[in-house]
Amino acid sequence: MADERMNEMRKFLDARKGVLKTMIPNVGMSEEDFIRTVMHAIVKTPKLLDCTRESMWLALSQAAQLGLKPGTATGDCHLQPNKNKKTDRQGNASYETEATLIIGYRGYIALAKRSGQIGAIQAQIIYEHDVYDLEYTRMEKPLIHKPVIDRDPGRMIAAYCIWTEKDAPGEPKVEVMRRDQIDKIRQKALRGQTFGPWVDNYDEMARKTVIRRAQKRWMLSEDDLVTRAEEVVRATEGEVTDLPTSPDDPFVGDPPPPVANEDAKRKGARGAKARAAAALATPPVDLTPPADEPEVVMRSSTEDVDRAIFASPSDGDDN
Numbered sequence: 001m002a003d004e005r006m007n008e009m010r011k012f013l014d015a016r017k018g019v020l021k022t023m024i025p026n027v028g029m030s031e032e033d034f035i036r037t038v039m040h041a042i043v044k045t046p047k048l049l050d051c052t053r054e055s056m057w058l059a060l061s062q063a064a065q066l067g068l069k070p071g072t073a074t075g076d077c078h079l080q081p082n083k084n085k086k087t088d089r090q091g092n093a094s095y096e097t098e099a100t101l102i103i104g105y106r107g108y109i110a111l112a113k114r115s116g117q118i119g120a121i122q123a124q125i126i127y128e129h130d131v132y133d134l135e136y137t138r139m140e141k142p143l144i145h146k147p148v149i150d151r152d153p154g155r156m157i158a159a160y161c162i163w164t165e166k167d168a169p170g171e172p173k174v175e176v177m178r179r180d181q182i183d184k185i186r187q188k189a190l191r192g193q194t195f196g197p198w199v200d201n202y203d204e205m206a207r208k209t210v211i212r213r214a215q216k217r218w219m220l221s222e223d224d225l226v227t228r229a230e231e232v233v234r235a236t237e238g239e240v241t242d243l244p245t246s247p248d249d250p251f252v253g254d255p256p257p258p259v260a261n262e263d264a265k266r267k268g269a270r271g272a273k274a275r276a277a278a279a280l281a282t283p284p285v286d287l288t289p290p291a292d293e294p295e296v297v298m299r300s301s302t303e304d305v306d307r308a309i310f311a312s313p314s315d316g317d318d319n
Helices: 002-014 017-023 031-044 046-050 053-066 105-114 179-190 202-217 225-237 262-267 272-277
Strands: 077-087 093-103 118-127 131-134 143-146 156-165 168-178
Touching: 002 017, 002 031, 002 046, 017 031, 017 053, 031 046, 031 053, 031 077, 046 077, 046 093, 053 077, 053 093, 053 225, 093 225, 105 118, 105 202, 105 225, 118 202, 143 156, 143 168, 156 179, 156 202, 168 179, 168 202, 179 202, 202 225
Parallel strands: none
Antiparallel strands: 077 093, 118 156, 131 143, 156 168
């Protein structure tokens, strides 16, 4: 049964190669590469086969238009299956499993470098036992960060994004967010949920959050891929605002308490698909495979993935 469903999904995607070819930007990725990567992602997360075809196509269309491969080792983006509650006009409730595109912080970094305006860029976490010094008026080196590596670094206290622009490579810029500021963004995104990337991958989401705030300072056009990625993420995760904070703000870094029932648990996911649908325009596509389509058997293959992993700066010189 599983092999049959995998073959059906492969046929579904192969029938749409032409549409995918028009979506994918010139980033050295063919529609065949994209489909092969998607199939590997489904092997790793079989629950994606339970997702509605409409939600899968929406998520895959968004990834294709951004030139990101879901589920690769670089962590640029991945597909997340969510069981969402639906209510019809008569008030009858039912649940549907829908796919959502989650763009990782490395995906943002890849898109930033493709923009042509950003040179080097990193997003890092500062822990309480690290050595750090932030001084915005020190233009040539606004942030010095020396991570502790010989003992427990302690709890996270901040995240930062540091970058250079192509026209000013010797003047790094930095955006810093404290833990309480990040947690306010997390609370809005969770909306009472106890699952998802904010629960399972807090540090990576913190990096992505500070990059999202930093990109507001980049002079990018509306058609830039970073801008379009932000539209997709904003639809499902909310806005990253310059939140007013004070020393009296409560620390909200602990995980949210368990929810009382399944309805409350899934409440935050309601309507995410509808909000994301408007983020990227997708050509109308017939979701029914052609009747005369030949049988396609999925082939196993390996894929070489370029790893875009940024090492932590030892003294702030690497940007």
